[in-house]
Amino acid sequence: MTMKLSFSIYPLIILLVLTVLPLSCNSQDKNKAVQVTIEKEKPKGEQIGEYVVETFQDSKGYIWFGTLEKGIAKYDGNTLKYLTTNDGLPSNRVTTVVEDDLGNLWFGTGAGISKFDGKTFTNYSEKDGLCNNLVSNLFIDSKGIFWIGTWGGVCKFDGTQFEKFQIPYPKIETTINPDTKDWITTISEDKNRNIWFGRDGYGASKFNGNSFIHFTTKEGLNSNNVQSIVEDKTGNIWIATRVAEKDNADANKRFGKGGLNKYDGQKFNYFPEIEGLNESDVFTIYKDNSSDLWISTTSHGVYNYTNNGFVNYKVPTSTMTFLEDTKGNIWLGCAGGLYKIKQNGETINITTNGPWK
The missing domain is CATH 2.130.10.10 (YVTN repeat-like/Quinoprotein amine dehydrogenase)
Structure with a gap:
C-alpha cells in the first residue's frame, strides 16, 4: 500500500523511521525527579531490530518483539x-x-x-x-x-x-x-x-x-x-x-x-x-x-x-514500547534496538547475542 506524504512526513517518521536521538546529560532537579544513569558497553551482536515497536509476554512466558523490518522475534x-x-x-x-x-x-x-x-x-x-x-x-x-x-x-x-x-x-x-x-x-x-x-x-x-x-x-x-x-x-x-x-x-x-x-x-x-x-x-x-x-x-x-x-x-x-516481564525486568523497544532495565536499575542493550540473563 502506498501512503501519501503530501502534507508532512513527520507523523510517519515517528512510527516508521524514528530518528535515534542523543540524550542530554543534564541532571534533573532533585526536588522534582530522581535520576538513574547506569549503562554498560553494548554487547557484540546485531540489534533485535532497527526499530523495536512492540514488546509482549504471552501466557506461556515467551517474550515477543515486534519490529518494523525483521518480522517478530520470539x-x-x-x-x-x-x-x-x-x-x-x-x-x-x-x-x-x-x-x-x-x-x-x-x-x-x-x-x-x-x-x-x-x-x-x-x-x-x-x-x-x-x-x-x-x-x-x-x-x-x-x-x-x-x-x-x-x-x-x-x-x-x-x-x-x-x-x-x-x-x-x-x-x-x-x-x-x-x-x-x-x-x-x-x-x-x-x-x-x-x-x-x-x-x-x-x-x-x-x-x-x-x-x-x-x-x-x-x-x-x-x-x-x-x-x-x-x-x-x-x-x-x-x-x-x-x-x-x-x-x-x-x-x-x-x-x-x-x-x-x-x-x-x-x-x-x-x-x-x-x-x-x-x-x-x-x-x-x-x-x-x-x-x-x-x-x-x-x-x-x-x-x-x-x-x-x-x-x-x-x-x-x-x-516506543514497554514491558514488565514476570521476573520484574522492564523491556524497552526503541529506535535503535532493544534495551532492558534490570531490577538493580542497570540499563543494558540487548542484541541477538544477549545478554539475556
Missing part, C-alpha cells in the same frame, strides 16, 4: 527465533500483539492482521473486510470485543466478520494532517469499561457503549495529537501527546505544546517542571505489574512514575 528463555513472511506473516512490519482466551496470538502488521496458533498463520486484510491494512493497535476489552485500530479508522472483529466502527470527528481549531486524520494511535479501557481512543489530530475520545465524550485542546489537552492513553490505579487518565506543530511545512514553526497530561475527571494537569514532559513529544505510557507508570520521551530517556514521583532512566534512544 524469545523462549533460551533462544531467539524470528518469524517473517517466509513463515507465513503477511508483512515483516509487526506493530502490535494481543493474545486471545484460546491462546492464539494476533499480530497487527503493515498488511493486515494475522492469527498465529503456534504453528500456522491465518491472515486477514482489506479484501476480507478489514478497514485498513496498516494496523496500529489491537485490543481485546473486558467484554471480549476485539478492536482493531488502523491508519484508516477502527473496526471490530468477531473472528469471522469485520465491522467498521465510526468515531465522530469533534470540531477542532488546529490544522489536520490529511495523511493521519484517521490514524488510531491507541485503544484502552478504564475501570468503568469505557473504551478510549487516541487519534492523531482529534484528541482523545471516550466511548461508554452508547455515546462519545471528546477531549481536545478546548477541554484542556495540551495537544490534539494523542499517542497513548492509560488509567492509573486511582482512576486518573494519563494521555501522551506530541507537538502538533511539528507537522508544519515551515521548519521554523515546528514548536508548540505537547507532552504528558493527567486528567482527574474534572481538569487536566501538566508537568512543566519535568524535562521532556512538556512542550515535547511523549509517545508511550505503560502501566506495569505494580500499577506504576512508565513514560517515554524523545530526548530525556524514560520516567517511572512511582510513589507520586518521577524516576528518570537515561536510555540513549527514543522508546
Whole structure:
C-alpha cells in the first residue's frame, strides 16, 4: 500500500523511521525527579531490530518483539527465533500483539492482521473486510470485543466478520494532517469499561457503549495529537501527546505544546517542571505489574512514575514500547534496538547475542 506524504512526513517518521536521538546529560532537579544513569558497553551482536515497536509476554512466558523490518522475534528463555513472511506473516512490519482466551496470538502488521496458533498463520486484510491494512493497535476489552485500530479508522472483529466502527470527528481549531486524520494511535479501557481512543489530530475520545465524550485542546489537552492513553490505579487518565506543530511545512514553526497530561475527571494537569514532559513529544505510557507508570520521551530517556514521583532512566534512544516481564525486568523497544532495565536499575542493550540473563 502506498501512503501519501503530501502534507508532512513527520507523523510517519515517528512510527516508521524514528530518528535515534542523543540524550542530554543534564541532571534533573532533585526536588522534582530522581535520576538513574547506569549503562554498560553494548554487547557484540546485531540489534533485535532497527526499530523495536512492540514488546509482549504471552501466557506461556515467551517474550515477543515486534519490529518494523525483521518480522517478530520470539524469545523462549533460551533462544531467539524470528518469524517473517517466509513463515507465513503477511508483512515483516509487526506493530502490535494481543493474545486471545484460546491462546492464539494476533499480530497487527503493515498488511493486515494475522492469527498465529503456534504453528500456522491465518491472515486477514482489506479484501476480507478489514478497514485498513496498516494496523496500529489491537485490543481485546473486558467484554471480549476485539478492536482493531488502523491508519484508516477502527473496526471490530468477531473472528469471522469485520465491522467498521465510526468515531465522530469533534470540531477542532488546529490544522489536520490529511495523511493521519484517521490514524488510531491507541485503544484502552478504564475501570468503568469505557473504551478510549487516541487519534492523531482529534484528541482523545471516550466511548461508554452508547455515546462519545471528546477531549481536545478546548477541554484542556495540551495537544490534539494523542499517542497513548492509560488509567492509573486511582482512576486518573494519563494521555501522551506530541507537538502538533511539528507537522508544519515551515521548519521554523515546528514548536508548540505537547507532552504528558493527567486528567482527574474534572481538569487536566501538566508537568512543566519535568524535562521532556512538556512542550515535547511523549509517545508511550505503560502501566506495569505494580500499577506504576512508565513514560517515554524523545530526548530525556524514560520516567517511572512511582510513589507520586518521577524516576528518570537515561536510555540513549527514543522508546516506543514497554514491558514488565514476570521476573520484574522492564523491556524497552526503541529506535535503535532493544534495551532492558534490570531490577538493580542497570540499563543494558540487548542484541541477538544477549545478554539475556
